[in-house]
Amino acid sequence: MPRPKSSAKPSARDRIMQAASTLFYQEGTQNVGIDRIIAESGVAKMSLYNHFKSKDALIAAWLQQRDANWREWFQETVEKQATAPTERLLAMFDALEEWFSQPDFRGCAFINSSVELVDPEHPGYQVAIEHQQAIYDYILQLVKAAEIDDPDAVAEQLLLLLEGAIVVAMMRRNPAAAVQAKAAAEMLIRAA
Amino acid sequence: MPRPKSSAKPSARDRIMQAASTLFYQEGTQNVGIDRIIAESGVAKMSLYNHFKSKDALIAAWLQQRDANWREWFQETVEKQATAPTERLLAMFDALEEWFSQPDFRGCAFINSSVELVDPEHPGYQVAIEHQQAIYDYILQLVKAAEIDDPDAVAEQLLLLLEGAIVVAMMRRNPAAAVQAKAAAEMLIRAA
DNA sequence: ACAAATCTATACAGACTTGTCTATATAGTA
DNA sequence: TACTATATAGACAAGTCTGTATAGATTTGT
Numbered sequence: 001m002p003r004p005k006s007s008a009k010p011s012a013r014d015r016i017m018q019a020a021s022t023l024f025y026q027e028g029t030q031n032v033g034i035d036r037i038i039a040e041s042g043v044a045k046m047s048l049y050n051h052f053k054s055k056d057a058l059i060a061a062w063l064q065q066r067d068a069n070w071r072e073w074f075q076e077t078v079e080k081q082a083t084a085p086t087e088r089l090l091a092m093f094d095a096l097e098e099w100f101s102q103p104d105f106r107g108c109a110f111i112n113s114s115v116e117l118v119d120p121e122h123p124g125y126q127v128a129i130e131h132q133q134a135i136y137d138y139i140l141q142l143v144k145a146a147e148i149d150d151p152d153a154v155a156e157q158l159l160l161l162l163e164g165a166i167v168v169a170m171m172r173r174n175p176a177a178a179v180q181a182k183a184a185a186e187m188l189i190r191a192a
Numbered sequence: 193m194p195r196p197k198s199s200a201k202p203s204a205r206d207r208i209m210q211a212a213s214t215l216f217y218q219e220g221t222q223n224v225g226i227d228r229i230i231a232e233s234g235v236a237k238m239s240l241y242n243h244f245k246s247k248d249a250l251i252a253a254w255l256q257q258r259d260a261n262w263r264e265w266f267q268e269t270v271e272k273q274a275t276a277p278t279e280r281l282l283a284m285f286d287a288l289e290e291w292f293s294q295p296d297f298r299g300c301a302f303i304n305s306s307v308e309l310v311d312p313e314h315p316g317y318q319v320a321i322e323h324q325q326a327i328y329d330y331i332l333q334l335v336k337a338a339e340i341d342d343p344d345a346v347a348e349q350l351l352l353l354l355e356g357a358i359v360v361a362m363m364r365r366n367p368a369a370a371v372q373a374k375a376a377a378e379m380l381i382r383a384a
Numbered sequence: 385a386c387a388a389a390t391c392t393a394t395a396c397a398g399a400c401t402t403g404t405c406t407a408t409a410t411a412g413t414a
Numbered sequence: 415t416a417c418t419a420t421a422t423a424g425a426c427a428a429g430t431c432t433g434t435a436t437a438g439a440t441t442t443g444t
Contacts, residue, residue: 012421027310030222034402044422045403055402107307114363115299115307118219132363157376160369161349164356171306171324177352184349187383188376204391225431236392237433247432 013051015041020062025109029059029124030116059113060123066109067131075138085146086189089139089158093182096165100175107170111163135159148192161185205243207233212254217301221251221316222308251305252315258301259323267330277337278381281350284331285374288357292367299362303355327351340384353377 010018019041023032034055038045052058077095082088099105106112110128117125139162140155148154165181202210211233215224226247230237244250269287274280291297298304302320309317331354332347340346357373 028222028308030220030308031310033400035400045424046405047421049403050420106310111303111359111363112307115304116220116222118223118298120365129363132360153372153375156369156372157353160356160360160373160376161352162356163359164352164354167303167355167359168324168352171303171321173312177348180345180348181352183345184352184376184380187380191379191383226433227431236394238393238435239391241433242390 012041012043012047015043016048016051016058017062017065020058021066022104024059024062025066025112026104026106028116029113056122056124059117060127063109063113063124063127063131067127067134070109071131071134071138074135085142089142089146089189090182090185092139092142092158092162093165093178093185096162096169096181097175097178100165100169100178105170105175108163108166111166132159132163135162146189148189150192154188154192157188158185161188204233204235204239207235208240208243208250209254209257211235212250213258214296216251216254217258217304218296218298220308221305248315251309252319255301255305255316255319255323259319259326262301263323263326263330266327277334277339281331281334281338281381282374282377284334284350284354285357285370285377288354288361288373289367289370292357292361292370297362297367300355300358303358324351324355327354338381340381342384346380346384349380350377353380 016037019037020032023036023040034045034048037058038048048058052061074092074095077098078088078091081091081094110131113124114128117128119125136155136159139158140151143151143155143158161181161184165177168177169175208229211229212224215228215232226237226240229250230240240250244253266284266287269290270280270283273283273286302323305316306320309320311317328347328351331350332343335343335347335350353373353376357369360369361367
């Protein structure tokens with residue numbers, strides 16, 4: 001009789017991803033070595049290299065998973081708070097504030113990775129670019145639904161406020177940037 | 193008869209700072225080793241450790257110098273382009289675009305360093321925070337001179353646009369973000 | 385010209401890095 | 415029960431990193 005999956009020990013791959021996720025986000029991909037990850041996940045080194053062909057591949061896999069998780073969380077948080085497109089655009093910044101307030105918040109993993117992984121050819125770098133593009137696409141979709149003039153320009157401007165708020169909140173370790181970003185967004189949306 | 197200073201070989205310290213400056217900015221402090229810096233500057237390793245007590249101290253010295261240089265360049269560029277405070281606020285984003293267009297642009301050294309130097313106690317981290325604060329102070333000064341209502345809020349919002357533009361321009365390797373940041377800033381200033 | 389400070393070159397310690405290799409153990413399946 | 419896939423433990427290679435030690439050369443100020 002097999003143990004039910006709910007109480008089963010997570011697979012080695014899952015434990016690796018779990019450990020890599022917190023360590024990479026918290027301390028940066030370049031400041032965390034393979035040894036830290038296998039120690040934290042309680043996995044043998046060969047298990048890691050059986051599941052991921054290199055550290056760079058693990059970084060890319062982590063970013064891919066985080067991209068999916070983060071965007072799902074973001075969109076759900078926005079969409080459960082408001083239904084009208086204009087309200088949803090503003091709700092984005094409430095979601096940001098909620099994110100910034102988490103004690104382990106350390107900025108955007110994709111901005112951070114694009115800083116650390118200097119090489120644009122790094123597979124993780126590509127994921128970071130696509131992540132930003134996906135956020136832009138989501139904003140653009142909401143802006144169009146709100147029937148705002150010059151949607152591309154407004155979507156870009158809202159993206160700048162969003163990214164700026166992330167950076168400022170990270171450096172100051174203070175979530176208040178989201179409030180001013182929201183105020184600015186409100187102005188821009190009303191004016192348009 | 194001493195050689196005129198203009199043709200004199202720069203001091204070891206200057207050559208170290210010069211090499212560290214380009215390497216740290218271009219590839220990140222954590223991706224550049226001491227050996228690269230001494231090779232590039234043509235200096236002996238002991239000379240480096242005579243002038244700087246550690247790599248971390250060199251990083252801090254680099255950031256301090258860059259902070260001074262960058263802010264001087266930024267303010268001069270803004271102030272030679274316009275005299276009225278409102279115009280100067282907008283000229284900030286023209287300066288940004290000029291900066292983003294440089295072929296070796298790789299984002300803000302202070303954002304990048306605050307990502308790489310995880311530890312807030314790192315001397316370089318403090319410099320990064322103070323740099324951002326100094327930019328905020330400069331914006332605030334212009335906003336107040338322009339007699340805009342609620343100057344703290346508006347200055348903060350402009351800071352968010354500025355930082356957001358830097359991040360987006362860096363990741364996309366495209367200076368166009370400055371144009372939209374300027375358009376958004378114009379809206380915010382007019383509305384206030 | 386002499387003495388003090390600075391710079392160079394190189395070797396080295398000790399720790400850390402990623403990735404490989406080997407050998408053993410533990411599952412699930414036919 | 416036997417086979418197969420996966421996991422474990424740990425040693426190891428080959429290279430990197432920062433920082434120190436040593437000894438000789440070169441500038442510099444007086």
